[in-house]
Amino acid sequence: TQNGFCESIGSHPSRTIMLQEMESLFQNISPDAPFIIIKDAVIHDNILNKKSISGRNKTLSFLKRMYGLDDSIPLYRVFRYLFKQYEKEHPILLLLYALARDKSLRIAADYVLSLDCGAQANKDDLIHILSQYLEGSFTEKTLKSMAENLLSSWTQSGHLVGKVKKIRTKSTSGPASLTFALYLGTLIGLGGIMLVKSPFMSVLDLNETERDELLHSASVMGFISYKSAGGMIEITMKNPVYSLGEV
Template sequence: MLQEMELLFQNISPDAPFDTIKDAIINENILNKKSISGRNKTFSFLKRMYGLDDSIPLYRVFRYLFTHYEKEHPTLTLLYALARDKSLRISADYILSLDCGTQARKDDLIQTLTQNLDGSFTDKTLKSMAENLLSSWTQSGHLIGKGKKNRTKSTSGPASFTFALYLGTLIGFGGVMLMRSPFISILDLSDTERDELFHSASVMGLISYKSAGGVIEITISDLIRSLGGV
């Protein structure tokens, strides 16, 4: 749904309230869906995945980064969805386990979902879920290809790095342990790339970063923290 989120924020004010967003999607059809049912289905999905509500602290952080760092839309969107969607988090274990160039197989992903979700999903639902998840990982840059999808190295920047750090703090990671956060692992960073992003995010004022004697101190900027209600 990356394309829908980009189109949404191109056509409405980023700080538009929930009811305005709902009206724009369903009644004004700003996402160019062919039917009323398509509009309703898209709105329901976007609401579930992204909240679309200014009263949600994490949505405010995502919206700010998304509207200010256009080149990082794919990774920012994936990170936010990961924070909200269990099936996407489950699929991450499978996708990240693949070496670059290895094919991501739908049947293997279905097996992963079956093993980690409750038994209330039909085979048809699991198949559809796996197809949608593979599409999400393709949009984020972790997979490449149309029919056959192979693992590839994703790209990220200082905004998505900051967002991943912030999400890590919300689930209890801090200091050097932030580098072991599941959100950081999504970024496919080498040690050199990680250090470069620490520097660039710090220069841009997104974080404050200090490292001395093996002790790492990372502070998310006051702006991001205030948007997140911290």
Template sequence: MEERWFSTSEIAAYLGVKQDKIYRLIGTEGLPAHKTGRFWKFRKDEIDAWKGKSTPAGKKGKSKPKPDLLSRLGFSFEKGGVHTARTMMLKELETLLAYVGSPEAEKKDYQRAITDENCLGKRSAKSRGLTFRHLADLYSLDRTCLLFRALLFFWSRDLPGRPLLALLCAYARDAILRSSASFILEHPESSTVSRESLEELLDGLEPGRFSKATLTSTAQNINSTWTQSGHLRGKAKKVRTQASPTAGSAAYALLLGYLAGARGQGLFSSEYAGLLDCPPEKTVELAEEASRKGWIVFKRVSDVVEVGFPNLIGPEEKERLREQN
């Protein structure tokens, strides 16, 4: 029986590293990988052989890694995610941000709006508390967090881009949602995406972890999120459709790729740019539009591309990124 291909998220889990490190290992450590369209695929036997060559006999790894910069910027690599219980909660996020209405609001202000003032109309104190926790897990709701601060920046400036903005932020913070991306994006347009096939994918990632009921509800939540973002349509029957990227969502995707270590042309082929569901050429056009609006800095001379984010990345964050690179 031919060995199946593994996705980036699966190999990251297998190696016990964060997904973004996989891309660095491909470029710097020769991690064996195969590019199929916009995505990397892996063979487990090749990874096992690479592990044997890359780890000298008797040499122990570091027992305690240094604090991760990406986590401080807002990325999350915790096992599991909100999607076992909820979707990306786009309507709740829209209502909450409109109700609070200030980019200077603190996390406690969002909590008070949900739990004390019940701006989302939840029936019980318990459901209000759970709603706040889920939204905080998905989006941080902390303006000191770069991912959330940048989300707010584009949220107020690019209304049509909100579904993709929410997806990008949730993707960077929810491992279960990330694990479904390749499965959804690789479906041809107009093809059916069944809940059962997504259940099979989730069960294959961690066999036996989820009960049948949890698999079903998680698959429904994931399909609903991809419907909210514009990648799927339909209620009972989900059909693959093309999302509608905007200048703001493209700029946010480029920012996430930049924070994860991509530079130059690599920004337009990152996993975050892939969520825009459009060719790199279209992403370039949207980046140029975002630059004309003053949201980002985009420069291109022939094949040399430079993208900057002076409105979004603060001096301290810029210094940390420089040290990491």
């Protein structure tokens, strides 16, 4: 997979984006730790607090499949830097990274993001959408489990709220998640005005005024160079983020 993008189904047949596990992971190990250190911490030190060796191995396998956990992946290097530095943006940063890694999450994105705030997400609707896109790939039982896990992931990210009834709400983003969304856009070949209209940017739930404010903040923080005049937008990724993502 180039840069870290994947076309496969990630953990969602059995798991969610696993926000709690990823937070525990980076609270207990250095963000630049190689996978062998991560594996030792999860299996032997049980930093994720799983009850059995089997549970530890399964969790690590799902995290590895979903997020790579590999320093050679440019996208992972950028993600782990931002995730470590900007705790308040953890939910949206993790969702953005998972979107690049999990096809089922991208399929669900169109449905969840199309809901008006206050509208209820319908599991059966999502199952129907998944079955259309993934025709014949999964059993009805697995599609149901996948839909439930996907809705849980979008709840962890702040796009939905509620335990049983999942209601669409406005997610919370910031300069770091905006920068990461822009970076993801550059990796799929977008630039200029198209960069701020990418599918990744839509995840941030920003109106135009909020978007421009975050673009300014990210520019002041040194993440990007941002110029806007006459409807034209010029954005350049800057250090330290872009350099982290170089191959």
